[in-house]
Amino acid sequence: MSDQPPERDLETLETRLRDARERSHGPASKKKDKNQPPGNALGLAFRVGVELVSAVAIGVGIGWLLDQWLDTRPWLMLVFIFLGGAAGILNVYRMASGFGYAVGYQKGSDTGEEKPRDQGPGNEE
Amino acid sequence: MAAGHSPLAQFEIKRWVPIEIGDLDVSFTNSSTFMVLTVIVVSAFLVLGMRRNALIPGRWQSIVELLYIFIANLVRDTVGKEGRPYFPFIFTVFMFILVGNLFGMIPYSFTFTSHIVVTFAMALVVFIGVTIIAIAKHRLHFFTFFMPPGVPLLMAPLLVPIEIISYLSRPISLSVRLFANMLAGHTLLKVFAGFVVSLGVFGVFPLAFIVALTGLEIVIALLQAFVFTILTCLYLNDALHLH
Numbered sequence: 392m393s394d395q396p397p398e399r400d401l402e403t404l405e406t407r408l409r410d411a412r413e414r415s416h417g418p419a420s421k422k423k424d425k426n427q428p429p430g431n432a433l434g435l436a437f438r439v440g441v442e443l444v445s446a447v448a449i450g451v452g453i454g455w456l457l458d459q460w461l462d463t464r465p466w467l468m469l470v471f472i473f474l475g476g477a478a479g480i481l482n483v484y485r486m487a488s489g490f491g492y493a494v495g496y497q498k499g500s501d502t503g504e505e506k507p508r509d510q511g512p513g514n515e516e
Numbered sequence: 517m518a519a520g521h522s523p524l525a526q527f528e529i530k531r532w533v534p535i536e537i538g539d540l541d542v543s544f545t546n547s548s549t550f551m552v553l554t555v556i557v558v559s560a561f562l563v564l565g566m567r568r569n570a571l572i573p574g575r576w577q578s579i580v581e582l583l584y585i586f587i588a589n590l591v592r593d594t595v596g597k598e599g600r601p602y603f604p605f606i607f608t609v610f611m612f613i614l615v616g617n618l619f620g621m622i623p624y625s626f627t628f629t630s631h632i633v634v635t636f637a638m639a640l641v642v643f644i645g646v647t648i649i650a651i652a653k654h655r656l657h658f659f660t661f662f663m664p665p666g667v668p669l670l671m672a673p674l675l676v677p678i679e680i681i682s683y684l685s686r687p688i689s690l691s692v693r694l695f696a697n698m699l700a701g702h703t704l705l706k707v708f709a710g711f712v713v714s715l716g717v718f719g720v721f722p723l724a725f726i727v728a729l730t731g732l733e734i735v736i737a738l739l740q741a742f743v744f745t746i747l748t749c750l751y752l753n754d755a756l757h758l759h
Contacts, residue, residue: 437693437696437697438693441689441692441693441696442685442689445685445688445689445692446681446682446685448685448688449681449684449685449688450681453681453684471677471681474674474677474678474681475681477678478678478679478681478682478685479685481678481679481682482682482685482689
């Protein structure tokens, strides 16, 4: 060790640091896989329920407002109840198929590190 | 007063300092008191914890640093580098909800997170803020987002409304989750506390249950603060990396 020139020493230190960082990042990225917080079955069921109901509620709300505006009571509300139900099921489907909590759209495929979440069977691409 | 024994009496809003501006009731209530208290406690805890700013932190400073690092890592892992400007907001939200939830665990205190008005207002701030960020960053491209790629154009009239409803349901599910968890937990505690008295000697069983339930409630208080924060991060991630 002592007969190595100092630059060499720094170099090995650099690689050792990088290795250590990778090692410490390894478990972190694995943990990211379950980006959703730890929850029991009851918590999961509760989440599913909230996602379903909130989408239907928004659907009903939009339908009701449109009906008020366009004077087409009850038709648009009927249509939007079903659309809301579909959105709710979409929410739950996305939640269950590896999109984590994101009730959104395509998961960010731009950041290379976030691959785990892209592997869900529900990936639309 | 019979209402004092209702399990829901703990959620009652009491006007402590009635203030009215025009028709608007802006009284200083028990809810506002605990919000102010939360802000003071959080600020004092963080500022006083870091007052020595030692290289080798003491216990208090360690807690503060751990909280900071925890949220910083969360933001970095879920949002990435672009999320850094929003870290102060996310950290504030986390600490506010966390301490507010934990305040609720103190007997005779008031849990402001058990009110949908409070949680929905917070969720709405997050939702509107995230939407503005997305529109400011992506302009009109934001609206192409309601149309998943690779879908035939024929499906658009059906899919776009569904996507919009799905997007609009975010603040509701975000706020209901926090509010319902706190409401249900605290009501359950009170209901079982009522059993203790009415069962006489056998009241030890519900009493033991309450002890366990209190532990669970503290876990839920921590967990729900974390859930709200991680959802904020995920929404922010969606806004920053539309596609």
